[in-house]
Amino acid sequence: MTTVCVLGATGLVGREMLRCLEERGFPLTRLVPLAREGDGGRRLRFRGEEHVVERARPAALAAADLVLASAGRDASRKLLPLACAGGSTCVDNSSAFRMDPEVPLVVPEVNGECLDARPTLVANPNCSTIQLVSVLEPLRAAFGLSSVQVATYQSASGAGGAALDALYGTPETLDVVPAVGPLDDDDRAEEEVKLERETRKILGLELPVDALCVRVPTRVGHGEAVWVRTEERMDLALACEVLEGAPGIRLDGRRGFATPREVEGTDLVRVGRVRRTGEHGLCFWVAADNLRKGAALNAVQIAERLLG
């Protein structure tokens, strides 16, 4: 008997979590979709049955075996400690606990061994981080990393349903915004800070990561232009071989690539346009579905490994 609570079930990521649980035949016997007060009473379908969304209450969370949370940082801070204390295992997609040294921050293909100790609270990384580290890890293992620079092409869905709706205007309103989230005192946007810190924590490296995060007018799918500097001399053929054999990613070749639109609804992190830059450098393009591998799918994969 496994009861799974999805907290934030009516949001873009929450709905994708339900889809992933269903598609992957996740071994749950009872689903409890929860949401903020305003969305309580809404109905959604899961495995052919209608479920009524309940208002999120601590008791419901504590009674679950597993909580998949994607209702924002404040809701996670308030509710997940209570759920853990009540005996639930929680996977949190918010940023609330990601940098907490007690909480593992996990991409199963990269540092899944953090789950072997069966932690009761696991943080799901930021969407841009997940697709980046999926490609960095095999390169780190083969060449060592000395620095990373990344320019992102982040879709509207990463900013939630309202941003997605705003695309339905005229082309005159489509714009590119080189600031994702508020800027801190060091002039870094929130998304850039997340990408830099989370990458270091997941890889377990004091790696200089410099990100310029940009919102672009696409619906779903994030792209990244990435430059890495490596400790060992770069060998393009070896880099491609290493990327081809790595879990969770698909190499589209040195010349090939996947666009954000092409990765929508798919599970793999795609890497292409792979080129050597200088003696110790590699440049490449990465794309993934930010709602799936960037959020819901990675959370469900964490849960599968925790319960497996």
Add this chain to the structure above:
Amino acid sequence: MTTVCVLGATGLVGREMLRCLEERGFPLTRLVPLAREGDGGRRLRFRGEEHVVERARPAALAAADLVLASAGRDASRKLLPLACAGGSTCVDNSSAFRMDPEVPLVVPEVNGECLDARPTLVANPNCSTIQLVSVLEPLRAAFGLSSVQVATYQSASGAGGAALDALYGTPETLDVVPAVGPLDDDDRAEEEVKLERETRKILGLELPVDALCVRVPTRVGHGEAVWVRTEERMDLALACEVLEGAPGIRLDGRRGFATPREVEGTDLVRVGRVRRTGEHGLCFWVAADNLRKGAALNAVQIAERLLG
């Protein structure tokens, strides 16, 4: 008496050239708009008068004092040598002559002194190159440059009118494409090769420039995420001071920035989100109207200086 031919007058850049000539009170006494056969006979307004677009013929070009050409590489290769031989001065927006060592490639604010010798043929750089070198040149003068990495966010208008029309679909079709132009044997896209070579030629440096050029679904305005490595130690305050005093650009501050939509119809290259990265590095965002400073305006500025 100055007769000006605009070759390719019905295209996106050609029409912008007419606007720039008009807005800036360019000292011309006669305008001759030319286009490919299919567009001959079309009418357009200039300074309140209607002009009939003529089919491009060598005789018309050779009879002009000045030719502003933006009708593609093949038309320029075929027609401009005849125009020059006939005594015209030509400013060419195509890529036909940009890398020709005999032909200056000019951004007036950067290497305008190339025009002092009154060359009869001058090449106008690629749109992405113009906005990049406008910012690189003051940084080069102050710190020296050792390498440049740039990820572009290029609008549909850079691919012509048909690409612009394609934005008028549904948001489901909006996509980001990390390849602008065909790839060469070194896996570089045509736009990347232009950006790298032209930047070196304009700055007169054997500078390593590595570009990943990406088309994004915006109408007008190109963005660039840029990382530079400098020879001298980076001083952020000095960098900002230098950028503030440089011609043709506007610094939006360390935290500020301009979006592509905001620069549409404007003349300056905008630079913002300026940050130090490491001891010898600077990261920043650049945006400019690709049809104006990136093409038509820069060509007209070259012409002004040639005739001035």
